Amino acid sequence: MPDVERVQPGDDIHVERGEISVNRYGPAARVNHWITAASLILLAVSGLALFYPSLFFLTGLFGGGQNTRALHPYFGVVLFISFFVFFLQLWRANLPTRTDVKWVSQINDVVAGREEKLPEVGKYNAGQKFIFWSMAFFILVLIVTGVMVWQAYFAPYVPIETQRIALLVHAISAVLIICVFILHVYAAIWTRGTLRAMTRGTVTGGWAFRHHRKWFRELASRRRVDPAE
Numbered sequence: 001m002p003d004v005e006r007v008q009p010g011d012d013i014h015v016e017r018g019e020i021s022v023n024r025y026g027p028a029a030r031v032n033h034w035i036t037a038a039s040l041i042l043l044a045v046s047g048l049a050l051f052y053p054s055l056f057f058l059t060g061l062f063g064g065g066q067n068t069r070a071l072h073p074y075f076g077v078v079l080f081i082s083f084f085v086f087f088l089q090l091w092r093a094n095l096p097t098r099t100d101v102k103w104v105s106q107i108n109d110v111v112a113g114r115e116e117k118l119p120e121v122g123k124y125n126a127g128q129k130f131i132f133w134s135m136a137f138f139i140l141v142l143i144v145t146g147v148m149v150w151q152a153y154f155a156p157y158v159p160i161e162t163q164r165i166a167l168l169v170h171a172i173s174a175v176l177i178i179c180v181f182i183l184h185v186y187a188a189i190w191t192r193g194t195l196r197a198m199t200r201g202t203v204t205g206g207w208a209f210r211h212h213r214k215w216f217r218e219l220a221s222r223r224r225v226d227p228a229e
C-alpha cells in the first residue's frame with residue numbers, strides 16, 4: 001500500500017490579517033458540496049415520507065403524496081450528478097495509505113481525543129476516507145436501484161421480481177447512507193474549526209497543524225516565501 005498523502009490543486013498556505021490560513025476548498029467545490037448536502041436532505045425526507053406510514057405527513061412539504069413520488073427521483077439525479085463531480089475532484093486524496101491502517105488500529109485514541117498519540121495524517125484521515133467511499137458506494141447503489149423502480153420511465157422494462165429486490169436494496173442503502181450522513185455531520189461539528197472549511201473554504205494554521213499535520217507540512221515545504229508578508 002503506498003504512503004502518499006495527496007495535496008490537491010488550490011491547497012495553499014497564506015497569511016490573512018496576520019494569521020496563518022490554509023485554503024482547503026475552492027468556491028466551486030463548496031457550492032457543489034452544499035448542492036450535494038441539500039439534495040441528500042431532500043431525498044432523505046421525501047424518501048422517508050414514502051417509506052413508512054407514520055412519516056407520510058412529511059409529503060406535505062412537497063405538495064402531497066403524488067408530488068413527493070414524482071420529485072424524489074429527480075432529487076436523486078441531482079445528488080448523483082453533484083456527488084459525481086465532487087468524487088472526481090476528491091477521490092485521489094481519499095485513497096487509502098499505510099497511515100490509515102495505523103490510525104484505525106488506534107481507534108481508541110481517536111475516540112478518546114488523544115490526537116497527540118496518533119500518526120500525522122494528510123488531507124483526510126481514515127474516518128473521513130471511510131465516509132467518502134461509503135457515500136460514493138451507497139449513492140451508486142441508490143441511483144442504480146432507483147432507476148430500476150422509476151415507474152415513469154424505466155420500471156416497465158424491469159421484471160417485477162427484480163424491482164422488488166431493487167426496492168429492498170434501495171431502502172437498506174438509504175437507511176445506511178442516512179447513518180453515514182449523521183456521522184459526517186457529527187464529525188464536522190465535533191472537530192471544532194472544521195465547518196469553516198466548507199463555508200469560507202479555509203481553515204486556520206492551528207487546525208491544519210493539529211488535525212492534518214502531514215498535509216500542512218507538505219504545503220509549508222512547497223511554499224514560496226512572499227517578502228510582502
Ligand code: HEM
Nearest residue numbers: 036037040090094124128129132135185188194195197198
Ligand atoms: C448539512 C450537512 C453537511 C455538513 C454540515 C457538512 C460539512 C462538511 C464539512 C465541514 C466538510 C469539510 C471537512 C474537511 O475538509 O475536513 C465536508 C466535506 C465533505 N462532505 Fe459534507 N457536509 C454535509 C453534508 C454532506 C453530504 C450530504 C455529503 C454527501 C452525500 C457530503 C459529502 C462530503 C464529502 C465527500 C466531503 C469531503 C471529505 C472527504 O473527501 O473525505 N457532505 N462536509
